[in-house]
Amino acid sequence: MVLANRITTMQESVTLASGARAKALKDEGRDILNLTLGQPDFQTPQLIKEKAIEAIANDQVSFYTPASGLPELKDAIATYMKTFYGYEVTRDQILAATGAKFVLYAYFMTVLNPGDEVIIPTPYWVSYADQVKLAEGTPVFVETSEETRFKATVSQLEAARTEKTKVFLLNSPSNPTGMVYTNEELLAIGDWALEHDILILSDDIYGRLVYNDNTFVPISSLSEALRQQTMVVNGVAKTYSMTGWRVGFAVGDPELIAGMSKMLSQTTSNLTTVAQYAAIEALAGDQTAAEEMRRAFEERLNTIYPLLAAVPGFEVIKPEGAFYLFPNVKKAMEMKGFEDVTDFTNDILEKAGVALVTGAGFGMPYSLRMSYATDLETLKAAISRLQDYMAS
CATH class of the missing domain: 3.90.1150.10 (Aspartate Aminotransferase, domain 1)
Known part of the structure; x- marks a missing residue:
């Protein structure tokens, strides 16, 4: 073989x-x-499990849903974005899929052509580089260190930029370091990305898990221009202890979301329906x-x-x-x-x-x-x- x-x-x-x-x-x-x-x-919190059981009992989970997610789930994601990001989004800006990992893959498959470069600060989550390669892109690594608290600087990003650079990948809080970019650091990076028309992929999966008076700042919340330039990727796995439910979502430009939805239609189709109902409760329900x-x-x-x-x-x-x-x-x-x-x-x-x-x-x-x-x-x-x- x-x-x-x-x-x-x-x-x-x-x-x-x-x-x-x-x-x-x-x-x-x-x-x-x-x-x-x-x-x-x-x-998984009891209220979330009960919502899934209720959906089964009410015969809501036996059939296909739209590939990019139930309208009700998109509304719950919109509620979540308003609550924790501070801005409003519409359904055509939202996609839900089988885990944040697959959402990332769908993004790379949608935006990258052969040879397009993605700047990735190191250390980086283990799947980023191989997903870029699967999409025929080229990962370009920017080495960070303890001296910069494992955060990339604009000068490093500019040194790594070429005419083929298409995406900058931001993961804050970071897996594996747990470091969080500050408001000022993100504004500097955002200005650089806007100046050179570089897309921002913001993996926010740990955004709710910050400690000791540190603050998570979504780069997409800093300006309307950055919001249009950024694809937010998030999910329910870490915040709500729902790793097994496999629910991730993306929020961004409607044209990119439509392209990613097309990708879903030819790969996974919709994520598991019962998990969508559980995610509705997680994202828009009680947060205690x-x-x-x-x-x-x-x-x-x-x-x-x-x-x-x-x-x-x-x-x-x-x-x-x-x-x-x-x-x-x-x-x-x-x-x-x-x-x-x-x-x-x-x-x-x-x-x-x-x-x-x-x-x-x-x-x-x-x-x-x-x-x-x-x-x-x-x-x-x-x-x-x-x-x-x-x-x-």
Whole structure:
């Protein structure tokens, strides 16, 4: 069997691969603490589940819906945008699809021609680059560092810009660093994008998960011009603990939305109907449970950050959002005799029983990612094991 080149050259998602490896070891009876996946450990809030059950009982879920989502779901997304973004949108500016990941893919497939370039700051979420390549585009990486708190500057973006640059990809709060761009930083980037007619793809999936008086500023809210230049991508997975429901959405220019809808019509068709009714309740219903989960993540961060920072060889900036810690472990690797961060991460798994994600998949050769989307007892135990591992 000869596979297509697009598959043989594609990298597997390191987060999913790490999670699968950890699960396999647990199934073998190994004592593994799994901190790989960006998946809240909470159950989906009760009101959301009840809305899904109600839709089933009322015979609302058995048939196809429009490929881009139920009108009622689009109205709920519009309500969400008004509440949390501060501006109004219409149905023709909205699309809902099978997870924010597929929304991103549909966007790239809609806007990129062969050779078009997408500027992506590093470290970056593991699927961005391969999705760009699948759309026959070219990812162009801008390296950030701890010195700039893992945020790209306009001078870096300008140095990376060419005549083929079509899209700048913004992820704030960031996966994997948890860093949040400020209002001033976004205005500078926005002015640069407008000056050079570069589209902005804003992955806002962690926008509601910010901590310790930090503020998420949507770049699309800063001006009407930026709103027209930006495609907002968001979803219900992280904020409402609905990773399994697979509901993502996009808000942006009607022409681009129409193109993405055409893409959906020939691929997935509509996302699962019952999940759409659940998402209506999540986005436009009571937000108490979402805030309670956010506070729990904040408590976990504030508890475990100083513990991880005390592990020998682990140097980490305190995140402002999302639910990941992304320590630089170059010194720890040297202490343990490793040159490759993936080998180091695998050794931690085998000898300490702590499953983490190699930073190599995020474009960072000396970092690893730890998710704190699990309970404090597990997190404390994991860091204790890391202490013992580094001392052994």
